[in-house]
Amino acid sequence: MAILNIRIIGDPVLRTVADPVTDFGPELAKLVADMTETMEDVDGAGLAAPQIGVSKRVFTYRIDGVEGHIINPVLENSDDFQSDQVEGCLSIPGLGFPVRRFRATRVTGFDVNGNPVSVEAEGLLARCFQHENDHLDGILYTDRLEGEDRKAALRSIRNANYDSITEQTTTKRARTVGSSFGGSSFGAGAAGTAG
Numbered sequence: 001m002a003i004l005n006i007r008i009i010g011d012p013v014l015r016t017v018a019d020p021v022t023d024f025g026p027e028l029a030k031l032v033a034d035m036t037e038t039m040e041d042v043d044g045a046g047l048a049a050p051q052i053g054v055s056k057r058v059f060t061y062r063i064d065g066v067e068g069h070i071i072n073p074v075l076e077n078s079d080d081f082q083s084d085q086v087e088g089c090l091s092i093p094g095l096g097f098p099v100r101r102f103r104a105t106r107v108t109g110f111d112v113n114g115n116p117v118s119v120e121a122e123g124l125l126a127r128c129f130q131h132e133n134d135h136l137d138g139i140l141y142t143d144r145l146e147g148e149d150r151k152a153a154l155r156s157i158r159n160a161n162y163d164s165i166t167e168q169t170t171t172k173r174a175r176t177v178g179s180s181f182g183g184s185s186f187g188a189g190a191a192g193t194a195g
């Protein structure tokens with residue numbers, strides 16, 4: 001297992017719609033294991049594969065002791081919303097804003113062995129699923145902000161020196177991604193564009 005480098009906003013992989021997983025082999029098992037270890041290392045609530053440079057539809061989650069992963073997730077959201085809660089994102093360090101999310105969701109998909117899975121979620125877990133699933137469609141939570149929050153977020157992102165953060169992170173986690181999913185072919189893009 002390995003701790004992977006987390007991609008920061010500005011990296012094009014975060015804006016790319018991820019591809020479905022078709023091969024449930026040892027490489028996928030390694031990816032899920034590495035993502036889980038990385039998520040634990042940074043004490044994250046969730047991690048989507050594009051965040052470590054792999055454009056595949058995979059995310060891991062860890063909320064209130066409930067930990068897992070979903071391959072090729074499909075969400076069925078409730079019609080109503082939960083109360084807004086502040087979200088952050090490992091790919092947008094230092095920022096947090098309240099985000100509107102559906103109250104509940106049911107995620108269906110597959111586990112690492114290709115077995116179908118289905119998880120019903122409310123509250124924080126439902127929020128996490130929606131946040132991570134957005135990553136697989138190239139969407140960041142700041143895209144979902146409106147009004148003054150959106151302006152403030154875009155301003156912060158513009159002013160942040162994410163290039164130096166990326167360098168620090170890279171130095172701190174000087175290990176190779178070593179993925180044959182093609183993740184290492186994505187370099188750091190222009191910093192500070194929130195799209």
Ligand code: ZN
Pocket residue numbers: 088089090091131135
């Ligand atoms: Zn995120």
